Amino acid sequence: MKFLQVLAAIAVLGSMSVAASGGNRVAPTLSLPDRDGATISLQSLKGKVVLVDIWASWCIPCRAAFPAYDSLYRQYRDQGFEVLAINVDETRSAADRFLSGREFQMRVLFDPAGVAPTGFNVRAMPTSYLVDKQGAIRFSHEGFTDKALPQYRREVEQLIQEAR
Amino acid sequence: MTTTGRLMAVLAMLALGAASTACATVQPWQRGRLANRCMQFSPDPALTAFAGHWQESREGAAGGLGLQGGGCGCK
Amino acid sequence: MAASRVLLVGVLATVLAVAVVVFLDGTQPKAQDIQAESVGVMFHTFVDSRGVTVLSPTVDFGKDFTNRTGLRVGFGVDAISAASDSCARCHQEGATNTRAYLNGSLIKTYGDTKVSVGGEYSRENFYQATTLSTSITRSLNQANTTVAGGYSFSWNRPQLHPDTIVEKQSSQTAYATMTQTLSKSTIAQLGYELGHVTGYQSNPFLRTSVDHIKMVGVHPDVRTRHALTARLRQALPGATYLEADFRRYLDDWQVHANTWSAGLSHEFGPKLTLSGIYRRHAQQGAYFYEPAYTGSPQYYTADFRIFPFDSNLFTGRMILTPSDGLMMFPAGSSLTAQYEFYKSTTDFESAIFTIGVRMPLRRP
Numbered sequence: 231m232k233f234l235q236v237l238a239a240i241a242v243l244g245s246m247s248v249a250a251s252g253g254n255r256v257a258p259t260l261s262l263p264d265r266d267g268a269t270i271s272l273q274s275l276k277g278k279v280v281l282v283d284i285w286a287s288w289c290i291p292c293r294a295a296f297p298a299y300d301s302l303y304r305q306y307r308d309q310g311f312e313v314l315a316i317n318v319d320e321t322r323s324a325a326d327r328f329l330s331g332r333e334f335q336m337r338v339l340f341d342p343a344g345v346a347p348t349g350f351n352v353r354a355m356p357t358s359y360l361v362d363k364q365g366a367i368r369f370s371h372e373g374f375t376d377k378a379l380p381q382y383r384r385e386v387e388q389l390i391q392e393a394r
Numbered sequence: 395m396t397t398t399g400r401l402m403a404v405l406a407m408l409a410l411g412a413a414s415t416a417c418a419t420v421q422p423w424q425r426g427r428l429a430n431r432c433m434q435f436s437p438d439p440a441l442t443a444f445a446g447h448w449q450e451s452r453e454g455a456a457g458g459l460g461l462q463g464g465g466c467g468c469k
Numbered sequence: 470m471a472a473s474r475v476l477l478v479g480v481l482a483t484v485l486a487v488a489v490v491v492f493l494d495g496t497q498p499k500a501q502d503i504q505a506e507s508v509g510v511m512f513h514t515f516v517d518s519r520g521v522t523v524l525s526p527t528v529d530f531g532k533d534f535t536n537r538t539g540l541r542v543g544f545g546v547d548a549i550s551a552a553s554d555s556c557a558r559c560h561q562e563g564a565t566n567t568r569a570y571l572n573g574s575l576i577k578t579y580g581d582t583k584v585s586v587g588g589e590y591s592r593e594n595f596y597q598a599t600t601l602s603t604s605i606t607r608s609l610n611q612a613n614t615t616v617a618g619g620y621s622f623s624w625n626r627p628q629l630h631p632d633t634i635v636e637k638q639s640s641q642t643a644y645a646t647m648t649q650t651l652s653k654s655t656i657a658q659l660g661y662e663l664g665h666v667t668g669y670q671s672n673p674f675l676r677t678s679v680d681h682i683k684m685v686g687v688h689p690d691v692r693t694r695h696a697l698t699a700r701l702r703q704a705l706p707g708a709t710y711l712e713a714d715f716r717r718y719l720d721d722w723q724v725h726a727n728t729w730s731a732g733l734s735h736e737f738g739p740k741l742t743l744s745g746i747y748r749r750h751a752q753q754g755a756y757f758y759e760p761a762y763t764g765s766p767q768y769y770t771a772d773f774r775i776f777p778f779d780s781n782l783f784t785g786r787m788i789l790t791p792s793d794g795l796m797m798f799p800a801g802s803s804l805t806a807q808y809e810f811y812k813s814t815t816d817f818e819s820a821i822f823t824i825g826v827r828m829p830l831r832r833p
Contacts, residue, residue: 433702441807
């Protein structure tokens, strides 16, 4: 697990701050384990629209955002939309306590070393990023409110249309 | 303001200045322990207010309770 | 009689609080800070060696209506029973007093800045106080630094019982604080508070001896106060947390005081936290304090609050947060139980017991 995290860190450092076409930043290379221990990489989802959510169990607005992002995933998953909810709790048990008893279908990945937020240059918790089919970061949101959900849907639909 | 008061105010300003320049930056995703209830200065304002109320009714000193800051720093 | 009235108020407050939670649970959550969206009900019992008993139910309520606007409301009742010698000279059976207060504040968020405007009104038998306040808080450096400031103004109306004369008093307070994250497990805060009180500041209930004649005390009608505070919170290994606070207080009555406290909290799993805190307060007496007076002093006092003394306060606290809720209260509710014992070198002792429930307005 630690070896994979080190590899991920090297990959992230190698791919940081590369500008893509149109001036959008390319999403950093990420490979992180999910709940079953399988390694999921952001790059393997190229061709899909991906919402990357950086969250933690101790972050109150992150907890509010969690079901909202899952409902977005359920609404658009059949149209080539993915959600990677990347948990950055330093202890896995804290994340597991939050997740137990909750029903969700989106992918949850674990990043206790903080590789993903470093690669994305996160400046506040929570922060979410919408990555397009080509792997470029097109939209980002700091914080979360339910009032912003219609805007999230518009952005996802825009990127899905482009993906087609 | 008395001389002692002025001195304390100056010391406070110096300490504030020193504190702001000599600290590591904790990244937003590293604030898990800082977000814990036990790390708040006043985790239950109602409890703090009651304590301030009865202490000020028994002691000559007052103040220093209405202070903000800390926590998870979430948006 | 006062105790049963207070108990009734407390029960009504609890029912009202649960009703608020049930009603608002169905509303669309809009806020970012769920922790601030809660209802808290507390019962405090204060008993001291001067014969004063206070039963005090309080309710506080916090709701965020949008991501930028929040409301905080609190109210409480103190039912005070006093059997001290100053009351007993007229009220051999003891005296009762009820103090009620209502406070509220509106909070607006603009990016990294929060502004609040609020006020409080309190009334008891022989005292009325109205306060308006405002504060501003700004986060800097990715929330590693927080600066805050505030100002409040109070109009107070003490009545010179048993006289019907109502005096005037006004008080202004300003404060500034800076909170700094020092590491992933350390946070510190420095603060300064300046207060200025003008008007009637004597205590009409307490009498001192002036040339062997018992007289109500006379205090100066201006008082300027300074409080400098330093606070630290340190996360230790093994779910243990250290808290340490210090306050240096100075005023122009020369009631200079040092107050420091230190405590430890430990989490026994996610549901139970136990804390133990010790507080030491040491103050000088006012420059016009004397055990007894002779001649024609300009100022004289029997107000024990401005005598020289030291005190110790011992606090034990338990916070229980079951994962599936607390009896009829929703998931995320917490129960707080606290016991405090206070003893001063003036042979004054008091015991304070608090029990309370805090309920979130939506699932955390």
